[in-house]
Amino acid sequence: MKNSFSISVAMCTYNGERYVLEQLASIAKQDRLPDELIIVDDGSRDTTVSIVREFAVSVPFPVKLYENEKNLGSTKSFERAATACTGDIIAFADQDDAWREDRLSKTEEYLLNNPQMDAVFSDAEIIDDDSMPRGRRIWEEVQFTPEAQARWKQGEAYQMLYFSYVVTGATLAIRRSVLPTITPFPTHVPVLIHDAWIALVLALKDKIGFIDECLIFYRQHTHQQVGFKPARPKVTLRDRFTRGREGKMVYVRKQADRYRQLYTLLSSRTDIDKSRIVLLKRMKDHLAQRTELPTGRVFRVVPVLREFGRGNYQLFGGHWWKTIMGDLLEA
Numbered sequence: 001m002k003n004s005f006s007i008s009v010a011m012c013t014y015n016g017e018r019y020v021l022e023q024l025a026s027i028a029k030q031d032r033l034p035d036e037l038i039i040v041d042d043g044s045r046d047t048t049v050s051i052v053r054e055f056a057v058s059v060p061f062p063v064k065l066y067e068n069e070k071n072l073g074s075t076k077s078f079e080r081a082a083t084a085c086t087g088d089i090i091a092f093a094d095q096d097d098a099w100r101e102d103r104l105s106k107t108e109e110y111l112l113n114n115p116q117m118d119a120v121f122s123d124a125e126i127i128d129d130d131s132m133p134r135g136r137r138i139w140e141e142v143q144f145t146p147e148a149q150a151r152w153k154q155g156e157a158y159q160m161l162y163f164s165y166v167v168t169g170a171t172l173a174i175r176r177s178v179l180p181t182i183t184p185f186p187t188h189v190p191v192l193i194h195d196a197w198i199a200l201v202l203a204l205k206d207k208i209g210f211i212d213e214c215l216i217f218y219r220q221h222t223h224q225q226v227g228f229k230p231a232r233p234k235v236t237l238r239d240r241f242t243r244g245r246e247g248k249m250v251y252v253r254k255q256a257d258r259y260r261q262l263y264t265l266l267s268s269r270t271d272i273d274k275s276r277i278v279l280l281k282r283m284k285d286h287l288a289q290r291t292e293l294p295t296g297r298v299f300r301v302v303p304v305l306r307e308f309g310r311g312n313y314q315l316f317g318g319h320w321w322k323t324i325m326g327d328l329l330e331a
Helices: 020-028 048-056 074-084 103-113 146-163 176-182 194-203 237-242 246-267 274-291 297-309 320-329
Strands: 007-013 036-041 063-067 089-093 119-127 133-137 173-175 208-219
Touching: 007 020, 007 048, 007 074, 007 103, 020 048, 036 048, 036 074, 048 063, 063 074, 074 089, 074 176, 074 194, 089 103, 089 176, 103 119, 103 173, 103 208, 119 194, 146 194, 146 208, 146 274, 173 176, 176 194, 194 208, 246 274, 274 297, 297 320
Parallel strands: 007 036, 007 089, 036 063, 119 208
Antiparallel strands: 089 173, 119 133, 119 173
């Protein structure tokens, strides 16, 4: 077994002049320096590229900058960065975060000690625009509780990822050897960005683990492309009777389309156990059924009760009965 790896860092930038130097500085302060830093800039119009170039000549490891000729978006930019990496391990980095000094050494240690795993992610401490702690952690936000962590270790990781986001890409590292199994990153499935795709594919193979520590400082600010959204407002019983269904059905149709495309994508693969996407098919079919419910309330009763009897409403969490009420009562 190897006693060390070569490590690449894959970062994407886009108009990141406000925070990118802080992130770069935290990479340069690692107690285990990277063997290379690969940066893909997605057409910045500010001083981001100049900052990167100045940084590149000040550090003892190679920094390679690639500038996209046209804006590709974060998913394809990360794909370009990852495929340009040459290290055994690829650690992903966002432009506006900062790393704890042992992020790379802890990652290397984990993957050395767990050769059966192809990826690892961690918790993160949330900071604000001024790099001050908000007193919260990412795993609190995504409800990756000790109970959820136990389920993950027991082989339920892929099931958890069908329902919610757990893995934050800014904390993720993978073995470069898995790139052929996860690229190209799909862009046609709604809200399936690169980290969600990587995590799901590797979870379906029981190849992704976690480190129960905050190895990065995750910046939560108003201009980030992806972040945690505020909770949706509570729906009262009165709302169930009085609000129209069309607004809600826009969301349900989007979810149905997402699960349909994700199922199509995964079912076409020969390297994934087909029994592991049976649950995904149930979710896909259930959402499709909900989008096709009749307009009249009385005509919805039989199909809703049928789906309830099959246990399909219950698949989507502890408040499934509220969903049933909505499907039965909303005008």
